[in-house]
Amino acid sequence: MKIIIIGAGKVGYSLAESLSKSNHDVTIIDRSPIALGKAEENLEVLCIRGSGVSTGILMEAEIGTADLLIAVTNSDEVNMVCCLTAKKLGVKQTIARIRDPEYANELSILKEELELDLIINPEQTAAEEIVNVLNFPIAVNVENFAKGRVKMVEIKATEDMEVIGKPLKDIGSKLMSSVLIGVVVRNNEVIIPNGEFIIQENDNMYVIGKPSSLYSFCMLSGKAPHKIRNVMIEGGGRISIYLANLLTEMGIKVKLIEIDKEKCVRLSELLPGALIINGDGTDEELLKSENISDIDGFIAMTGMDEENLMSALLTKRIGVKKVIAKVSRVNYISIIKSLGIDSVINPKLITTNHILRFVRGNNIESLYRIIEGQAEITELIADKESKIINTKIKRLGLPKDVIIATIVRKKEVVIPHGNDIIREGDRVIVISKNKKISNLNEIVINPAGGV
Amino acid sequence: MNFKVVLKILGILLVCEALLMLPSLGVAAYYGGGDAWAFALSFLITGLTGVPLSFIKTGKKRIYARDGFAIVALGWILLSFFGSLPFYISGAIPSFIDCFFETSSGFTTTGASILTHIEDLPRGILFWRSFTHWVGGMGVIVLTLAILPSVGAGSVQMMKAESPGPNPGKIVPKVGETAKILYGIYIIITIVEIILLKIAGLSYFDAAIHTFGTVGTGGFSNMNSSVGSYNNVPVEIIITIFTFICGANFSLHYQVLKGDLKAPLKDDEFRFYSGVVILSIILITINLYGSVFNSLWESLRHSSFQVVTIISTTGYSTTNTETWGMFSKIILFMLMFIGGCAGSTGGAIKNIRFLLLFKVMKRELLQIMHPNAVYSIRFGKRAVDEKTISEVLGFFFMYMVIFIAAVLIISFDNLDWATTITSVAATLGNVGPGFGMVGAAGNYSALSVLSKIVLSICMLIGRLEIYPILLITMPSFWRRINI
Numbered sequence: 026m027k028i029i030i031i032g033a034g035k036v037g038y039s040l041a042e043s044l045s046k047s048n049h050d051v052t053i054i055d056r057s058p059i060a061l062g063k064a065e066e067n068l069e070v071l072c073i074r075g076s077g078v079s080t081g082i083l084m085e086a087e088i089g090t091a092d093l094l095i096a097v098t099n100s101d102e103v104n105m106v107c108c109l110t111a112k113k114l115g116v117k118q119t120i121a122r123i124r125d126p127e128y129a130n131e132l133s134i135l136k137e138e139l140e141l142d143l144i145i146n147p148e149q150t151a152a153e154e155i156v157n158v159l160n161f162p163i164a165v166n167v168e169n170f171a172k173g174r175v176k177m178v179e180i181k182a183t184e185d186m187e188v189i190g191k192p193l194k195d196i197g198s199k200l201m202s203s204v205l206i207g208v209v210v211r212n213n214e215v216i217i218p219n220g221e222f223i224i225q226e227n228d229n230m231y232v233i234g235k236p237s238s239l240y241s242f243c244m245l246s247g248k249a250p251h252k253i254r255n256v257m258i259e260g261g262g263r264i265s266i267y268l269a270n271l272l273t274e275m276g277i278k279v280k281l282i283e284i285d286k287e288k289c290v291r292l293s294e295l296l297p298g299a300l301i302i303n304g305d306g307t308d309e310e311l312l313k314s315e316n317i318s319d320i321d322g323f324i325a326m327t328g329m330d331e332e333n334l335m336s337a338l339l340t341k342r343i344g345v346k347k348v349i350a351k352v353s354r355v356n357y358i359s360i361i362k363s364l365g366i367d368s369v370i371n372p373k374l375i376t377t378n379h380i381l382r383f384v385r386g387n388n389i390e391s392l393y394r395i396i397e398g399q400a401e402i403t404e405l406i407a408d409k410e411s412k413i414i415n416t417k418i419k420r421l422g423l424p425k426d427v428i429i430a431t432i433v434r435k436k437e438v439v440i441p442h443g444n445d446i447i448r449e450g451d452r453v454i455v456i457s458k459n460k461k462i463s464n465l466n467e468i469v470i471n472p473a474g475g476v
Numbered sequence: 477m478n479f480k481v482v483l484k485i486l487g488i489l490l491v492c493e494a495l496l497m498l499p500s501l502g503v504a505a506y507y508g509g510g511d512a513w514a515f516a517l518s519f520l521i522t523g524l525t526g527v528p529l530s531f532i533k534t535g536k537k538r539i540y541a542r543d544g545f546a547i548v549a550l551g552w553i554l555l556s557f558f559g560s561l562p563f564y565i566s567g568a569i570p571s572f573i574d575c576f577f578e579t580s581s582g583f584t585t586t587g588a589s590i591l592t593h594i595e596d597l598p599r600g601i602l603f604w605r606s607f608t609h610w611v612g613g614m615g616v617i618v619l620t621l622a623i624l625p626s627v628g629a630g631s632v633q634m635m636k637a638e639s640p641g642p643n644p645g646k647i648v649p650k651v652g653e654t655a656k657i658l659y660g661i662y663i664i665i666t667i668v669e670i671i672l673l674k675i676a677g678l679s680y681f682d683a684a685i686h687t688f689g690t691v692g693t694g695g696f697s698n699m700n701s702s703v704g705s706y707n708n709v710p711v712e713i714i715i716t717i718f719t720f721i722c723g724a725n726f727s728l729h730y731q732v733l734k735g736d737l738k739a740p741l742k743d744d745e746f747r748f749y750s751g752v753v754i755l756s757i758i759l760i761t762i763n764l765y766g767s768v769f770n771s772l773w774e775s776l777r778h779s780s781f782q783v784v785t786i787i788s789t790t791g792y793s794t795t796n797t798e799t800w801g802m803f804s805k806i807i808l809f810m811l812m813f814i815g816g817c818a819g820s821t822g823g824a825i826k827n828i829r830f831l832l833l834f835k836v837m838k839r840e841l842l843q844i845m846h847p848n849a850v851y852s853i854r855f856g857k858r859a860v861d862e863k864t865i866s867e868v869l870g871f872f873f874m875y876m877v878i879f880i881a882a883v884l885i886i887s888f889d890n891l892d893w894a895t896t897i898t899s900v901a902a903t904l905g906n907v908g909p910g911f912g913m914v915g916a917a918g919n920y921s922a923l924s925v926l927s928k929i930v931l932s933i934c935m936l937i938g939r940l941e942i943y944p945i946l947l948i949t950m951p952s953f954w955r956r957i958n959i
Contacts, residue, residue, distance in 0.1 A: 045649065045650075050648065050649045050650065050653075051649050052649060058861050058863075065632070066541070066632070066633070069631075069632070069649060069650050069651060070649050071646055071647075071648060071649040074858070075858070081857075
């Protein structure tokens with residue numbers, strides 16, 4: 026596919042990186058020679074310096090023959106105009122990042138009028154993601170599949186958990202009845218476990234199953250999920266506004282700390298359901314005076330990564346059960362996870378994943394990537410063309426490092442075994458390591474003998 | 477420095493070179509000049525050196541800028557070394573230094589020769605000598621990149637280090653695809669020229685030799701008196717047109733082939749290049765008319781051939797330029813510094829750099845008149861960033877420093893002014909023949925061994941645009957931890 030990306034910032038860069046690695050022809054347009062220079066040196070992409078709004082530049086990037094334009098500059102308006110111009114010049118599909126909360130209610134009109142194929146609002150998506158995690162507090166991360174009927178939770182293995190220290194096949198069938206440990210991350214390395222695999226302390230497990238099964242899995246393995254009733258948010262940025270709205274709708278009490286007095290006034294107008302406090306979130310005294318020790322969840326959402334980390338560590342020490350920090354820089358994530366913060370949210374990564382899911386194709390219902398795509402969890406729908414339907418799974422000859430994690434049929438959620446059969450219309454969740462899947466036929470080894 | 481990666485790619489490069497010897501082996505076997513065994517032996521030596529290296533396991537290491545420069549610099553030196561094996565083994569050139577000079581002259585598309593009796597050599601050797609022009613013109617690394625499945629994201633570093641011009645770029649997002657397109661255009665131009673020269677009356681062998689010399693802007697001929705020996709006007713016209721085309725940017729050819737016929741006219745560098753060519757032809761024609769040639773047509777014929785062949789850094793000749801007036805000779809001498817366009821097969825400083833230098837000159841003068849004014853230098857419709865400009869200024873200075881240093885060393889030979897100065901200008905600019913002893917009628921055989929080595933290095937420096945070769949001479953370039 027020929028893809029043009031406007032804006033070589035963090036999102037643009039990581040998109041270009043993933044897309045060019047999966048063999049798309051990527052052209053990046055940006056006004057800054059510094060941002061472009063980095064892309065040019067490290068990636069197999071074509072860089073054009075200039076404004077993406079300019080018709081001349083778009084023509085130079087051969088917009089007429091391009092399949093997709095992704096506008097991810099830091100200005101919503103520029104993104105919209107780029108997509109509009111590009112569509113008139115003949116690009117097939119457009120994706121725009123629109124993040125200002127003021128546009129949030131107009132998104133559907135904008136989408137229709139500007140003929141956008143996808144609108145990405147990283148802040149809103151990030152807020153939704155945080156809500157997911159808060160709903161399942163012992164998880165580091167929660168991802169929904171099959172419209173929420175199947176969840177995948179990332180859980181850190183601690184010493185008091187029953188799953189540790191014995192091969193997976195020996196763990197009682199009561200515990201593992203209807204969930205699957207699909208992926209384990211140990212020391213930043215992705216492992217797809219088999220029956221002999223032994224989970225160790227500090228491994229991150231990705232467990233897939235129905236929400237109720239996951240809940241009982243946690244109960245039985247000695248980690249009762251407690252419900253979160255009140256949270257404190259530090260920083261009054263865009264994500265915080267979306268998040269506070271979502272949380273108050275769910276009946277969770279929200280306390281929001283913001284250092285800027287004027288911003289506080291505006292926030293209190295915008296968020297009538299939340300308690301706005303003017304002060305510094307890294308100030309221990311202030312946190313204590315606001316009864317931080319009785320708070321169920323703390324979410325650090327300021328614009329500074331360092332500040333978020335500091336206050337997250339501080340509140341974790343004070344004893345808050347669930348601490349979430351926003352971190353914008355992608356390269357820190359693996360280090361931060363070792364610090365003891367429960368969950369890390371990266372809006373850029375969320376945006377990238379969303380766009381990649383769109384690019385991968387219409388067959389894909391959801392896509393979740395672990396550690397820069399080392400492993401991928403893909404949700405696909407089996408249709409008539411799928412070669413794998415109506416065959417017992419053990420006869421499919423799945424390659425190593427590809428497993429069928431879950432089959433979702435009208436009313437049932439199946440963790441499949443060798444004798445299960447995939448039928449037409451099933452939603453199939455596939456876990457694969459170092460292999461990108463955009464079609465169910467790709468998961469089986471090519472019978473013709475190719476790679 | 478990732479030594480393993482560097483060695484592996486150098487190995488692949490040598491395997492490529494070994495494969496490139498096969499056509500010459502075929503030609504040698506076909507004409508039976510007794511040189512086929514020399515190619516077979518060279519093929520084996522080069523291949524057996526390259527194959528083990530190419531199997532080095534490197535893991536997932538990628539290529540960074542420093543590795544790219546090391547690969548290009550060492551790669552070209554190795555290519556010239558192994559490329560001289562056929563000359564040495566067959567005994568066509570007895571001295572190894574001469575062999576190395578001839579091969580680096582071939583690969584760098586210089587066309588400077590130490591051979592005195594070219595016509596006596598076996599045809600396989602002559603074919604190899606010219607074939608190195610063809611390969612070196614577009615670049616061996618580019619060829620490797622075109623053939624190999626992507627070496628990875630870092631491959632752009634190697635392409636940048638090998639391709640001429642201040643900002644060599646890709647024309648499509650992938651390096652491998654870009655290399656394929658460039659070679660595709662190159663092959664099309666080559667085939668068209670061979671056919672045209674055949675129609676104009678040359679044998680297939682002569683047509684191929686002169687085509688390789690033309691499209692690579694090299695200048696090796698299989699005749700002692702170069703193109704002049706045919707005294708065939710259509711041949712001269714064909715060669716003039718093709719050298720002119722190959723001295724222009726290949727990404728323009730790509731745009732033309734894609735249907736944008738006006739692309740060259742919109743390009744500032746191409747207009748500058750054409751302007752310099754036309755102006756030089758007019759000035760030299762006026763200078764020659766009446767003094768050297770009696771007819772205007774003869775003056776135009778020889779001046780246009782000579783101007784184009786020098787500015788594109790090819791170096792063919794149709795007549796002895798020694799007899800021309802000083803004014804004409806100085807113009808030709810200046811053209812040796814200008815050279816082709818960025819992204820062409822030509823050498824020397826390149827038109828785009830001169831164009832930018834003139835614009836900087838104008839800006840400096842304007843700046844004195846309006847000290848607080850802010851001027852940006854524009855190329856086409858876009859402003860050129862200051863980094864590129866300072867790189868161009870730096871490049872020009874380095875070019876001159878190397879020119880002067882080399883002239884100083886050549887002066888040990890105690891030759892005349894013209895020979896000493898133009899031999900360096902012609903090798904550093906990859907032109908080939910200069911004036912005096914190394915002029916169109918002479919060659920480089922009389923120079924001392926030291927001078928031949930220095931000039932060989934000059935050719936490599938000129939072809940790779942200075943930086944790679946200078947970098948590998950710096951000790952800190954090789955240190956693992958260099959602070």
